[in-house]
Amino acid sequence: xxxxxxxxxxxxxxxxxxxxxxxxxxxxxxxxxxxxxxxxxxxxxxxxxxxxxxxxxxxxxxxxxxxxxxxxxxxxxxxxxxxxxxxxxxxxxxxxxxxxxxxxxxxxxxxxxxxxxxxxx
Amino acid sequence: xxxxxxxxxxxxxxxxxxxxxxxxxxxxxxxxxxxxxxxxxxxxxxxxxxxxxxxxxxxxxxxxxxxxxxxxxxxxxxxxxxxxxxxxxxxxxxxxxxxxxxxxxxxxxxxxxxxxxxxxxxxxxxxxxxxxxxxxxxxxxxxxxxxxxxxxxxxxxxxxxxxxxxxxxxxxxxxxxxxxxxxxxxxxxxxxxxxxxxxxxxxxxxxxxxxxxxxxxxxxxxxxxxxxxxxxxxxxxxxxxxxxxxxxxxxxxxxxxxxxxxxxxxxxxxxxxxxxxxxxxxxxxxxxxxxxxxxxxxxxxxxxxx
Numbered sequence: 250x251x252x253x254x255x256x257x258x259x260x261x262x263x264x265x266x267x268x269x270x271x272x273x274x275x276x277x278x279x280x281x282x283x284x285x286x287x288x289x290x291x292x293x294x295x296x297x298x299x300x301x302x303x304x305x306x307x308x309x310x311x312x313x314x315x316x317x318x319x320x321x322x323x324x325x326x327x328x329x330x331x332x333x334x335x336x337x338x339x340x341x342x343x344x345x346x347x348x349x350x351x352x353x354x355x356x357x358x359x360x361x362x363x364x365x366x367x368x369x370x
Numbered sequence: 371x372x373x374x375x376x377x378x379x380x381x382x383x384x385x386x387x388x389x390x391x392x393x394x395x396x397x398x399x400x401x402x403x404x405x406x407x408x409x410x411x412x413x414x415x416x417x418x419x420x421x422x423x424x425x426x427x428x429x430x431x432x433x434x435x436x437x438x439x440x441x442x443x444x445x446x447x448x449x450x451x452x453x454x455x456x457x458x459x460x461x462x463x464x465x466x467x468x469x470x471x472x473x474x475x476x477x478x479x480x481x482x483x484x485x486x487x488x489x490x491x492x493x494x495x496x497x498x499x500x501x502x503x504x505x506x507x508x509x510x511x512x513x514x515x516x517x518x519x520x521x522x523x524x525x526x527x528x529x530x531x532x533x534x535x536x537x538x539x540x541x542x543x544x545x546x547x548x549x550x551x552x553x554x555x556x557x558x559x560x561x562x563x564x565x566x567x568x569x570x571x572x573x574x575x576x577x578x579x580x581x582x583x584x585x586x587x588x589x590x591x592x593x594x595x596x597x598x599x600x601x602x603x604x605x606x607x608x609x610x611x612x613x614x615x616x617x618x619x620x621x622x623x624x625x626x627x628x629x630x631x632x633x634x635x636x637x638x639x640x641x642x643x644x645x646x647x648x649x650x651x652x653x654x655x656x657x658x659x660x661x662x663x664x665x666x667x668x669x670x671x672x673x674x675x676x
Contacts, residue, residue, distance in 0.1 A: 320576070351577070351578065353539065353540065356538070358501070
């Protein structure tokens, strides 16, 4: 084995070692959750959103028909949901429990039943 | 009824009937600050009473009220049968139940107006609820009833109607808030002010959308005046709340009662009780004793009129 070949092996070993470290780092960082929520008269799907306390999450909203609103008063967050656009809310739940959310832009007869629950454990 | 407390002297002269959904018969002598305002120079104390009717939801059909086509007429007949004629009547919104069809919306508004025309008292004030006005920003409502926010005076009391429903987000809006500020600037600090709104101006239970997005701005403007009382609808039940010195009173509905804030997972109507028809919608009689002005006995009576 000549010197050049040893050097290539060393470099390859070093590169492999570096890749292993990088992989461990990536695995250690859980990718942030993105939950897609679809609104339509008079329903949110999913109507039950399960989250982990102190873990950041991004809620991503679209509507299939008219302008809607998503309001989660217990965490003081809300957004409009406009047809043809995606609305995003990023937050970190800092308390556990069951928290109601609702549509807060009047969207027709049945608007009052357009509700759901965020469950934080 | 809380607005009767300060008017114990007036109320003790007689008991009075309340229609649930009405918010009831309201003697102005019982309103917050009436006595102190009346004691000021030039502060005449001419007692009168008015009726608040609310949340008739004309056009609604469903199990929570199998007499949805008859309850409003019963209320009209009941008000017409009162021995003491009210000075005026105010409807605090949700005159009709929502429909997506603009023509059907107009038909319901027309039918509601025809039935309300049966009231013997012709001094009647209207305002929209979100079911009437939110889908078209009050367009159809205004064709039948005119402006959605306005003011009027009656026997020395200043009445202000605030529209917090024509904006589908449940906001009053900066334009109307500027109008309110201008209205209030013209009134002395001790003026007697009664505000009518559909949605509560304060955060009663935002989890069920029982709030007004910018209601705090209206309350802040009103706080500068010593004698303010707010009557509202929307929540279909009796409720009383203070923001500082301002008293807020909710009216029951004439279509179905709703649950107490947060008392159940969803704000679904309370079911009709065959054993007690019109529970939460019938008459209420409020009796006050002069010796115990803060002690009221409320008895709900079955609907008999109509």
